[in-house]
Amino acid sequence: MATFNLADLTPDEKEMLAGIRKRKAELLEEIEQIRGELTQVNAEIEGLDIVEDDSKGNPKSKQMSIGRKKFNMDPKKGIEYLVEHGLLNHTAEEVAEFLYKGEGLNKSAVGDYLGEKNDFNIAVLQKFIECHDFNDLILVQALRQFLWSFRLPGEAQKIDRMMECFAKRYCDLNPGVFTSHDTCYILSFAIIMLNTSLHNPSVKDKPTLEMFITMNRGINEGKDLPRELLESLYESIRTEPFKIPEDDGNDLMHTFFNPDREGWLWKQAVYCYQMVGIIPLENIQVRHVDERIRPNSFELYSKNSEFIKACKTDADGRVVEGKHTVYRMASASPEEKEAWIKSIQASISHNPFFDMLQVRKKRVSTALKS
Known part of the structure; x- marks a missing residue:
């Protein structure tokens, strides 16, 4: 050798x-x-x-598994499949119980289904909330239980219907706690907003107890709620944030297979032949751009000139955070550009809770004056 x-x-x-x-x-x-x-x-x-x-x-077990997977991708089709195969009766009670048990179900899909605006889904929502026992629970405890059973959808109208039903159910089980379910509704939103403000790292100015008390003045049919109540609610949220169900991967699949709009766009003069990133439409705006090199352009930009909360894949295939305050894109025609801008504007929301809270406060105030 x-x-x-x-x-x-x-x-x-x-x-x-x-x-x-x-x-x-x-x-x-x-x-x-x-x-x-x-x-x-x-x-x-x-x-x-x-x-x-x-x-x-046990073929029924296999069909049930298929039905759950279909539900996680498209809730309506999943329920239809289960009904067609005799695994679920098409009644509000049975569907609500199926969603409440939640076995193998994606909680974002459950939230989307419960928030739909048609008679049957609304009936299911009411029965779903009746599955919860809020009797003798303080409001924050009831909210913790309720918000763990599904994920709130992103649409303001859906959230409004769900929180309306929650407030009515809580007041029915706990008479005398609030003078009306409008008070319960407003305070519930205030608690959810407080939870977000106190525990979201991106919120720099944390609300104080006095700010929370000021925010809720006059919501009890023109009167103030007891300070002791608001103090206990604030302290509960400060010491223990809400436990929100985490996405388990099916959320993305459900979203990408059911988009409000889909198609091809150019990003910064590079044609993207596959999806390489995600840009959440939160705290951003969209605007027209005059671009000679690439016509039909528009931009997504941060309202506060901060980095947009986005993620993308780098050259090595790793998922990394985006570090941009602006994302410029271009469509194939002026008509497509307008359609994209319109769709994006319809989806953008800086804080649906805040909008609905202001609407409800205004409604209560107007009713008191009349």
Whole structure:
């Protein structure tokens, strides 16, 4: 066997040898990683085999699993599938109980379904809230229970209907706590907004107790709520934020398969042939741009000149945060540009809670004056 002395090697040969050793170490590490992945895949395959064997003996179980997956992608179609296969009766009571149990269901999809504006969905929402027992609970405890059973949708109208039903249910079970369910409704929104302001890292100026008390003056049919009540609510939220159901991955699938608008856009003169990032339409605006090189352009920009909360994939495929205050895009025609701007403007919301709270306060104030 041939041997050699390291001292006899030239600098270039030493550098080459060091590179070979480094690559060898990397390959060994990759092999170990692949072995680990193979072990995990084999375990998953064995698990799938067990599920398949169970489903062969119980086809209804397999249909139920399919129905849940369909619901998570499209709630309406999921319910239709379950009804068609005799797994669910098309009654508000049964559908509500199915959603309340939530077994295998994505909580964002549950929230979207409950918020729909048609007679059957509204009836399901009412029955869903009746599944909750708010009896003898203080308001913040009832809210914690309610907001854990689904994820609030992003549309203001849906949130309004859901919180309206919640307030009425709470007041029915706890008579005498508030003079009207309007008071409960307004205070519930104020608590949710307080939770966001106190525990969202992006909110720099945290509301004080006095600010929270001032915010809720006159909401009890023109009178103030007891200071002790507001102090206890503030302290409860300050010490323990709401536990909101986390997205489990199906939320993104549900969103991307059910967009308000879809199509192709150019971003900063680069044609994107695949989705490489996400830009949440929160605290941003959209505006027209006159661009000679790329006509039909528009921009998404931060209202506060801060970084837009976006994420994208870099050259290595890693997900990273976007560091832009402006995103410029272009469509294929003036008509498409207007359609995109209109769709985006309809979806943008700086804070739906604040808007609805102001509307309800105004309504209560007008009713008192009349």
